[in-house]
Amino acid sequence: MIPRAGLSRQILIAMSAITVTAGLLVFFGTYLAYTAIVAFYPMPESESSLNIGDFLIVGVLIAVTLPIAALISFRLARRILEPLESLAANARRITAGDLTARARVGDRALGETAALIDDFNTMAQRLQDMAADMALWNATIAHELRTPLTILKGRLQGMIDGVFEPDEGSLHALILQVDGLARLVEDLRTVTLADSGHLDLRVKPVRLAPEIEQMAELMAHDLRASGFRIELDLADVVVDADATRIRQALLALVTNAQRYSVRGTITISLAEGDGEILLGVADEGPGLSPGMATRVFDPFVRGEPARSSDMSGNGLGLSVVRAIVEAHGGRLRYRGAPGGGAMFEMIFAKAKRHPAAQDA
Structure with a gap:
């Protein structure tokens, strides 16, 4: 618990000291100014020196202003302490495991205090969300x-x-x-x-087209056996990337298309535009519903297989792809393919050192 009496006492002492100091400074400052004036415009000695009445006036003024300062200090202490005490109490509740605890903001006129309480509540909400996600993750x-x-x-x-x-x-x-x-x-x-930011990447300039062609050749037989054919539309571009991880992500996208789309053509495209490299995998349908499109990259989210005999997977394929792409500083997006299917695109920054790239 924040010691209310301790902080209140400190505020009271500070306000009282300020009041007394200000009174004395005003009094003696006025006296010095008065003395300087008298030096230029002489007066009788009895009128130019301090007397007991002057000190009595100063004492009365300080006696009147001190209770006012004390009242103001107590009110200020209460306004400051109430949200801080709420913060301290709820911090102890969170420490004890109650992640639903939230501090009360109180008077928002104290901007810094209100901002502190808001930040604390935001942190508490994030902790609660992370705990809920972890519990769901473990259960799944x-x-x-x-x-x-x-x-x-x-x-x-x-x-x-x-x-x-x-x-x-x-x-x-x-x-x-x-x-x-x-x-x-x-x-x-x-x-x-x-x-956690610890995915091991061996990034170097890579010409992706030969890598993709080699991978497509290896996948072609299994795809034909499942009723698919693969088409390539590849530009000769260079990306700063881990070739092994890119192949892993590309394989996951092709497997996803094989599992969830109707039999037909799976197109792998590689293009350059606006300083970015776009590596996409498109199928011929049926695509994703609007509700599924918003959460398809979340872990353990599955769509309906296009063929009832297909295995539904573990729901991590697109999450793995997104993790790999984001580890490269890129992004993964979904959009509808021209033929009505699904298009997943990995978007990377253009490589800075083209000559360093080597053929696969």
């Missing part, structure tokens, strides 16, 4: 891990009990579950490192 992670772990445990227990034969198909299914867990762990790691 637990839910995401529980399903593949349950499947793995059930399958392995069935093999031990003789219910399932440990044939190649069963083992392959278990490997798929382990791969899913590994992807989830790696995605969580990437997002967490990016949020």
